[in-house]
Amino acid sequence: MNYLLxxxxxxxxxxxxxxxxxxxxxxxxRKGYLPWVSLVGLAGxxxxxxxxxxxxxxxxxxxxxxxxxxxxxxxxxFLVMGGLVVLSSMEYVKRHLSHPGEYYGILLLSIxxxxxxxxxxxxxxxxxxxELLSFSLYVLVSFARGDPKSNEAGLKYILLGAFASALLxxxxxxxxxxxxxxxxxxxxxxxxxxxxxxxxxxxxxxALIVAGLGFKMAAAPFHMWAPDVxxxxxxxxTAYLAVGVKAAVFALVLRLFSQAFMPAIExxxxxxxxxxxxxxxxxxxxxxxxxxxxxxxxYSSIGQVGYLLMGVAALSPMASDGVMLHLLGYGISxxxxxxxxxxxxxxxxxxxxxxxxxxxxRSPFLxxxxxxxxxxLAGLPFFAGFTTKFYLFTAAxxxxxxWLVGLAITNSLISLYYYLIVIKQMYMVPASDKSALKVSLxxxxxxxxxxxxxxxxxxxxxxxxDAIQGATGAILP
Amino acid sequence: MSLLHFQVLSAALFAIGVYGVLARRSAVLILxxxxxxxxxxxxxxxxxxxxxxxxxxxxxVIAIFVITVxxxxxxxxxxxxxxxxxxxxxxxxxxxxxxxx
Numbered sequence: 004m005n006y007l008l009x010x011x012x013x014x015x016x017x018x019x020x021x022x023x024x025x026x027x028x029x030x031x032x033r034k035g036y037l038p039w040v041s042l043v044g045l046a047g048x049x050x051x052x053x054x055x056x057x058x059x060x061x062x063x064x065x066x067x068x069x070x071x072x073x074x075x076x077x078x079x080x081f082l083v084m085g086g087l088v089v090l091s092s093m094e095y096v097k098r099h100l101s102h103p104g105e106y107y108g109i110l111l112l113s114i115x116x117x118x119x120x121x122x123x124x125x126x127x128x129x130x131x132x133x134e135l136l137s138f139s140l141y142v143l144v145s146f147a148r149g150d151p152k153s154n155e156a157g158l159k160y161i162l163l164g165a166f167a168s169a170l171l172x173x174x175x176x177x178x179x180x181x182x183x184x185x186x187x188x189x190x191x192x193x194x195x196x197x198x199x200x201x202x203x204x205x206x207x208x209x210a211l212i213v214a215g216l217g218f219k220m221a222a223a224p225f226h227m228w229a230p231d232v233x234x235x236x237x238x239x240x241t242a243y244l245a246v247g248v249k250a251a252v253f254a255l256v257l258r259l260f261s262q263a264f265m266p267a268i269e270x271x272x273x274x275x276x277x278x279x280x281x282x283x284x285x286x287x288x289x290x291x292x293x294x295x296x297x298x299x300x301x302y303s304s305i306g307q308v309g310y311l312l313m314g315v316a317a318l319s320p321m322a323s324d325g326v327m328l329h330l331l332g333y334g335i336s337x338x339x340x341x342x343x344x345x346x347x348x349x350x351x352x353x354x355x356x357x358x359x360x361x362x363x364x365r366s367p368f369l370x371x372x373x374x375x376x377x378x379x380l381a382g383l384p385f386f387a388g389f390t391t392k393f394y395l396f397t398a399a400x401x402x403x404x405x406w407l408v409g410l411a412i413t414n415s416l417i418s419l420y421y422y423l424i425v426i427k428q429m430y431m432v433p434a435s436d437k438s439a440l441k442v443s444l445x446x447x448x449x450x451x452x453x454x455x456x457x458x459x460x461x462x463x464x465x466x467x468x469d470a471i472q473g474a475t476g477a478i479l480p
Numbered sequence: 481m482s483l484l485h486f487q488v489l490s491a492a493l494f495a496i497g498v499y500g501v502l503a504r505r506s507a508v509l510i511l512x513x514x515x516x517x518x519x520x521x522x523x524x525x526x527x528x529x530x531x532x533x534x535x536x537x538x539x540x541v542i543a544i545f546v547i548t549v550x551x552x553x554x555x556x557x558x559x560x561x562x563x564x565x566x567x568x569x570x571x572x573x574x575x576x577x578x579x580x581x
Contacts, residue, residue: 127542134549138556145560151567155576157560162510162573165553166501169517172546173494176521176539180528185538231579298579 018044019111026104076474113139156235171215177208233301242341275316283309317402325395332391339376339453361434387460486527493520
């Protein structure tokens with residue numbers, strides 16, 4: 004067995020524990036080194052992944068752990084995104100949170116969990132890595148010890164998360180019991196042999212797995228925890244939840260449904276389409292009424308989950324490309340929007356939409372960057388959101404879900420309305436406090452890079468599409 | 481005893497657990513109900529492994545992992561509940577209502 008293929012994961016686990024250990028020996032005033040150690044480590048793991056996993060298509064441990072271009076694409080995505088989250092956390096952690104060592108260590112562990120999740124080729128491996136991810140997040144969400152809101156968010160998250168895990172496990176036990184295996188390719192082979200209509204126990208298992216994963220990705224009607232958790236969690240963790248966790252769950256869903264459950268597509272396609280319609284409508288309609296910007300972005304990300312689920316319902320190579328591309332475009336835009344919220348909170352300590360009044364006068368750069376991010380989330384042309392949504396919607400329409408695409412376009416228009424409310428606050432409403440806002444150099448730099456990324460993906464997505472098509476080829480030949 | 485007996489037992493336990501999660505108001509009792517659901521899963525897995533998968537017994541392996549994960553979950557959840565109790569001397573989930581839409 005070639006252990007080099009497992010090296011990135013081992014290195015990241017060593018890095019996570021290394022950060023925890025280094026933290027013990029650093030005096031208080033030197034704790035600022037920890038994020039830099041994490042960043043250098045993440046860059047090293049990314050280099051290892053690209054060096055040893057490039058172009059490989061094989062598996063380890065008898066099919067438990069898959070090494071292919073699909074997992075490499077998502078690993079690179081998670082490592083880069085993890086680095087951006089570390090950069091965005093730096094100032095926030097220094098000002099508002101104690102115990103930076105544990106913060107960065109657990110953040111790195113959760114990135115490890117995501118990497119394992121995209122590589123898992125079997126239900127138990129997928130479940131264990133999903134739990135590693137969830138446990139890290141329960142801790143991160145309730146990390147602000149003095150803040151009762153963070154505490155409350157942590158409680159809601161862990162109770163509903165554990166409930167969802169139990170549903171998922173019961174589903175797994177039924178699928179295992181009826182098909183006699185937990186491996187993805189073996190499940191697919193066993194499903195081909197089953198006569199139609201499918202055994203009700205398999206259907207129950209499938210439905211429970213969809214419900215359990217629906218909880219984790221915050222699809223309606225399983226989304227109740229999301230707004231509270233997003234509002235209560237420390238803002239960098241919220242950004243991480245909204246971008247990283249969604250991408251990880253969708254990576255698992257794409258692999259699971261294309262490699263394992265593809266033969267039963269007739270059965271789950273309709274369920275996912277209905278979930279998608281419900282999720283995008285609920286998310287976008289309720290977002291209008293929000294006054295807290297984190298809560299508004301939480302509902303908007305629920306809406307985005309609806310679009311992504313639509314792509315999974317219409318599963319085909321093109322739809323899978325669309326889902327991955329939109330995950331990327333949505334990820335960059337949402338990270339930029341949340342980074343704006345973090346930077347504003349670092350200086351002012353406020354996070355209501357009304358508090359953003361007159362931001363354009365106080366910090367033109369921050370207002371411009373946030374407007375770009377919000378326009379991209381709404382899907383206006385020249386921004387990343389338009390290109391990726393266009394690709395995703397076209398794929399869904401070709402998959403026969405024209406009604407769903409119509410609904411998605413209507414929802415995009417609705418979403419433009421509540422994004423414009425924020426932009427109106429920033430540009431039209433005068434500020435009560437006219438003093439200029441000073442944005443930190445690192446935060447501003449990262450935000451600038453993200454804004455450039457939004458335009459790059461929006462105008463010239465061709466290289467990304469090539470990479471994504473290669474990745475999809477590994478799961479949907 | 482056939483496989484069906486075990487499956488019915490597991491389904492009943494799971495249903496009781498779901499009812500507990502939805503009906504109980506104390507965070508500790510909700511946690512206990514989730515444990516009940518996980519144990520229902522374990523019974524199901526072990527019975528299926530014993531009757532339908534006697535060679536590889538994957539189900540029993542999964543059950544061991546589930547027990548371990550469940551233990552870790554309880555530890556983490558109790559820590560969060562304990563801190564909640566320090567803040568407001570109550571573990572009633574209806575009192576946890578700072579954030580609402």
